[in-house]
Amino acid sequence: MNEKSKIMSPAEAVKEFIKDGQIIASGGFTITRKSYAIYYEMLRQGIKGIKLCHVTPGGPDELLAAGGCLAGITGCYVGDELVQVIHPFCSRQIKSGNIWHEDYSHYSMILRFKAAAMGVPFLPTHSQIGTDLINPAYDVEGKMGLRGKDERFPLAKFHVMKDPFWPEHQNICLLPALSPDVTIIHAQLAGEKGTARIMGALGGDVEEAYAGKKVILTCDELVTEDYMARDPNANQIPHHIIDAIVPVPYACHPVSSYMNYDYDTNFLREFHTAMGDDSKRDKWLDEWVYKIKDHWHYLEKLGSKRLSSLKANPAYAYNPDNDRSAYMNK
């Protein structure tokens, strides 16, 4: 059988799979396993009108917002935890109404992906009960006119019902399935057909991948499927749900990939500072995105010294000597 290879460059993956107006799920978790190589390329290819949805956000939200790619976000958080408590540009755009933000709890988002992954219309939870997350007056996607008009969006944000089985539970919150047009995830290891091995905590990647209509997988190392088969317990995502494999070193720079490389705090500090500063933002985007030809050019600009300083020590899965002083008040 002569299967078409799924292996491609970041530019090819974006060109083939990412279109204006898509719903895109971003895997990883704030400063871990976010496929920046793909998000940079989306800016370079001038993608517009993206609706991001994710279990967990991170810098790509800020990057896509600043690059004019973003229409809205469905999620639970707009920040990078201690690295950037709140994304300054994105949150300003939300306040001014330029980018809409539909608010769900963290677990609710993963349930929505899980429902889509399972092919069921909704899943139940206690989460969000009693709060404004299910206040009908705060239905953002509804106010944006997406319900009943764009079939990718559910007819309601949620549905609360009496538990028909166990009286003690009283009300239960049903959450609609969410199937993104494209899911973008990162794994440390991928087989040549797309079997993926994620090391460290998984976040919501497995559910997001199964829920996606198409899945782009960036990886640190590309290996044979035979090698992946030697330890099948360590693999989480089967090859048949992967559409593109993008094997590039440091695909997640400036964030980390457990066991392979640490985050680049000085870069992150400059990036977030520039995103919050009208006089610096475009200059930063020019320097690090638009004037960069491709991922290899990006790595060349970063330089071997900087990249090797991020290399993880296998005893820790990160670099214990990584310079984190940009975020410490010593």
Place this chain on the structure above:
Amino acid sequence: MAEQYYTVPEMVAVETSKFVKDGMVIFVGIGLGLLTASLAVKTHAPRATILMEGGTVDSRFAHLPFSVCEPRSAYGCTVTTGLFDILGYNAGGSHADMAILGAAQVDQYGNLNSTMGPRQSGDPFDILHPGWRATGSGGANDAASGLPFVVNIVHQDRRFPKIVDYLTSPGWMVKVFENGNVKWVPRREAGLIRGGPDAIVTTQCVMKFDEKTKIAFLAEYFPGTNPVEIKKTIGWDIDISRAVQSEPPSREVIDILRNEVDPDKVLLGGLKK
């Protein structure tokens, strides 16, 4: 006042860690929760288990993480899994004992707002143009829906309204929406069969909840603060009659906090602006 050998964030960490009992399974968010739980494990609760929503169980940090899902947060953990297991099975399924959460606002019933509000607290606001935005609730809604929890919050007036401007994590009295009306009901009646707030630890005091009214009262005030001044900053008519002054932390515990828990001053130095 005698020379103070500890800082405010240190006092908050020590006071919050007292809620962690040995053997407990604790869900922690990023920030002070993580610092507090680590302190408890290194002092009076060595058999406590830390859960983080990225998907780690029982981590023993060698370096304090910047995120609940970064490589440092998995160091020493016994299980790596995903967010579904931690929030679904452990917090939702009640295979955990408590959570330590942060918030932008907390109200009299221990309801939290982690996300947004109007320019002036108490005003209605347009969800498409919020007056202010914070990071968002992350897993705090899910943890608060299923577990007993303690809140860490900076002590500033605007953070203690009578009713939060936007309710993201459920306290003792919560909202039910019926035919365009909002009704306030006990959390149990709304459908939340487990959990609820145990305490609010601010940078000045500890509040607990009255057994009958479920309204927060002043339980302790930190050395150097006083109940009358604290009352002026609280948006409800807070009962201060039961308040006692907190014991200052021991020098020994402060040493552990500085030298073993956070020697790099990731959290103790305050966030770098």
